[in-house]
Amino acid sequence: MSNRELINLEQLKFYSTREHPCSYLPQELATTLFLDPEQKVEQPLYSALSDFGFRRSGNNIYRPHCASCQQCISIRIPCQSFCPSRQQRRIHKRNADLQCQEVSSIDNDECYALFEKYINLRHADGDMYPTSRPDYVNFLCTPNNYSRYFTFRLKEQLIAVALADQLEQGLSAVYSFFDPDHDKRSLGTYMILWQLEECSRLGLHALYLGYWIKNCQKMRYKSAFRPLELYINQQWLQLN
Structure with a gap:
């Protein structure tokens, strides 16, 4: 069974930021989706979220969630x-x-x-x-x-x-x-x-x-x- 099959994103709580200037494309506005900081993140959940394009920075698990731009691609x-x-x-x-x-x-x-x-x-x-x-x-x-x-x-x-x-x-x-x-x-x-x-x-x-x-x-x-x-x-x- 793949990591993606182990979780249902709808069962997790996420928060979205307000639009802000993009750090990489100055002409664009960015929005970021964050996993609830109260959510306990162990390796199995983190591994599964990575297969959904999420990333970690400090204590935050996030991915781009921009309405007008889809240029950030997880690789x-x-x-x-x-x-x-x-x-x-x-x-x-x-x-x-x-x-x-x-x-x-x-x-x-x-x-x-x-x-x-x-x-x-x-x-x-x-x-x-x-x-x-x-x-x-x-x-x-x-x-x-x-x-x-x-x-x-x-x-x-x-x-x-x-x-x-x-x-x-x-x-x-x-x-x-x-x-x-x-x-x-x-x-x-x-x-x-x-x-x-x-x-x-x-x-x-x-x-x-x-x-x-x-x-x-x-x-x-x-x-x-x-x-x-x-x-x-x-x-x-x-x-x-």
């Missing part, structure tokens, strides 16, 4: 059929000297300093700028029983961090950040490649990448991973 990469491009293979080889370690928490000074540097230098135009330690904790360090944290080090230096949620059918790539001084390593792409390998090692179906907007430059990197599965009209369709 995932099927691990077993993923075929890396020549450039992706080069990126993987370029980072073969990194040491990855799974850690129990990233609520520490070292990880926060890296996050702050990443936001200040790469996303000063985004919602997280200017950042603060409480914002960081609320966004990435909320307690649950399915989050996994991975650190990537060059010798002893921390240069990247990835947060992935363990679903029953895959991993959800929640967020990653890295040292902008190592841009030539393409660390954002490498962490996706590493998480795909982890999915395959665990025998899971897919790595969930959140939302993709065809006309959004910031999200264009996601379409470089093929094949992709897109959630359209209440079903997952493969894009080769």
Whole structure:
């Protein structure tokens, strides 16, 4: 039985925001649908909601719910059929000297300093700028029983961090950040490649990448991973 068959969305309570400016398409107004924050979310429910196109940010489970725009599409990469491009293979080889370690928490000074540097230098135009330690904790360090944290080090230096949620059918790539001084390593792409390998090692179906907007430059990197599965009209369709 699939995750989607385990739940009935009508039995859950959701709340919708008022229309607000879209963070990705400035000409559009966005509305977001949130799961009731009082709802207890364990891995089976979270896994099922992910198959309905939902995503997690901090303690919130949400998905776009815009009346006039349907451009935000939930996407995932099927691990077993993923075929890396020549450039992706080069990126993987370029980072073969990194040491990855799974850690129990990233609520520490070292990880926060890296996050702050990443936001200040790469996303000063985004919602997280200017950042603060409480914002960081609320966004990435909320307690649950399915989050996994991975650190990537060059010798002893921390240069990247990835947060992935363990679903029953895959991993959800929640967020990653890295040292902008190592841009030539393409660390954002490498962490996706590493998480795909982890999915395959665990025998899971897919790595969930959140939302993709065809006309959004910031999200264009996601379409470089093929094949992709897109959630359209209440079903997952493969894009080769």
